[in-house]
Amino acid sequence: MGVLLQAWRSGSMRAASDVLDVAPSSISRQIAQLEREIGATLIEHGARQLRLTEAGYAVIEYYRARQTGLESLDAQLQDLAAARTGNVQLVLGEGFLGPALDDTLDDFMLAYPGLKLSVRVTDTTRMIKLLLDDAVHFGVGFHPASHPQVVSLYRAPVPLMAIIQASHPMAKRDSIELAELCDQPLALMESSFRIRQMLDEAAADIGRIIAPVFTSNSIAMLIRMARVGHGMTVLPEFSAKAPLSQGEVRAIPLLTPRLQSVYVHILARRNRQMPHHIEDLAVRLRKGLLPSALAPGIDDTTPS
């Protein structure tokens, strides 16, 4: 088709052969084959200057539209390669919402303008499902339930803390035992949250059960309960950063070793290779959210 257009522009096949730097016979053949495929004559034979039939005009019109479409595709691909467009989908636990995340995402979106970012907040169970369905590029969550197809890109220890009202009798303590915790009124998340699951397991270890007086899937709600003294809650320190800095609540380490070696992971589907910009976002999140992260590496999350 390109040769047809060039032949028409040049006025003759031979002139086109000069421009395209191919033999005239090749041009003649290509046009002849095109005519055979289409089943209609494209050029008016026997005219001193090459003339196109109506069908010929229709063909080159189609071809030119095709070319502009291709140029548009090229531009789109170039944008894609430069990550000036595209989609990044990530999912995280609510505990990670806060200034650190905001700053990281702000910087990222500034570095990659035109890139569409989608952030979803759910509990750990749903996070695994989203990762398995490839509905999301990666997720940030607590020590997730193991799954053979989900791997951890990075991990950082984030000890769980008891979050207590500042005026609470135990607020000045240096540490709290899990057993003591079970005796206190608690405000905890639902059991689809991995933190809650770990608390339940640890309590079962010492023959106790967790019976919170308040349950919610909103971390902000839990912190509020702790702040006004309706019950203590359990969270990583950074999840309650704002009220902590205002002195309204205090964070007391939980002595139980099992709850001290809790890790936060950046999770992805196994063997899924990311575009550069998405990997870059993972690195930024590690630096911003997990400053104490271990050296990057694929740590399988199938211990338990």
Next chain:
Amino acid sequence: MGVLLQAWRSGSMRAASDVLDVAPSSISRQIAQLEREIGATLIEHGARQLRLTEAGYAVIEYYRARQTGLESLDAQLQDLAAARTGNVQLVLGEGFLGPALDDTLDDFMLAYPGLKLSVRVTDTTRMIKLLLDDAVHFGVGFHPASHPQVVSLYRAPVPLMAIIQASHPMAKRDSIELAELCDQPLALMESSFRIRQMLDEAAADIGRIIAPVFTSNSIAMLIRMARVGHGMTVLPEFSAKAPLSQGEVRAIPLLTPRLQSVYVHILARRNRQMPHHIEDLAVRLRKGLLPSALAPGIDDTTPS
């Protein structure tokens, strides 16, 4: 690109190979080459079900648009083949305007709906130029000035008549000599018209000159002059059909042999092959306008 789309639809390269009936290796190679040409990975390697990258989606989106465009082209070409669309351009001398032409064109346009028809009315000189420039498919005119590149598809003898007011003293005559004509007041067309040229030549043959009292490029105007008696004019009989049938004027044969053997031609550029529907129009015009036409054949118009 087609294989990429099919692979995506089928979910795997092998399934696509089944559908397309080619070896899986071919599909793998084609996609790999496409990736090499584009410079970006199109499919996410290492996923149980074949997944496309953003670039991959962009490519198949382009391809599908390309396909719909091609379908539209095919439909257009099919219309063209059936002559349901297209252009027909013809040129004719003004003498041919009339009911016969109208009926012919009406039938033709009814037979080929959607076909665009362009009719141009000029004198013989311009008609030749239009034919040479390929600006028109064919023309209908009087015995044209010869040109090596213009040939006659059909021809029909149309004796020239003197058109005279019914009340004129000579109106009852059976014939008129050219010499008599020169003595009468005449209303004739400009000398760019072939009829006028032939009259001038015939007059020169007998040592006379034509000196019309009225000159115009409008045949209707000439007839009107004859009807009201300002002068007689010279035309083929059918050019004055309407006023003749109303009895306002009469047509008297001109005895001069040279003017009795005048032919009307359907003219086209030499070696120009027409689409079927255009040739059909030529045939229809022959039947409608030249009922006494000679058998079709390429008569060269280079006698003199």
Next chain:
DNA sequence: AAAAGCGTTGCGGTTTTTGCAACACGGCTG
């Protein structure tokens, strides 16, 4: 009447494409 330009066609050599088979890798099942 000759010369120049055009498109077309036969033929060889080269490049590209294809299918078959074997291979390497990941995912599922017992």
Next chain:
DNA sequence: CAGCCGTGTTGCAAAAACCGCAACGCTTTT
């Protein structure tokens, strides 16, 4: 954890498509 099934990939040889060269027929031009 091993084994099996399915996947995509790679060598290699055969087939097809393509290209350039040269010659031919045809039309237009001088």
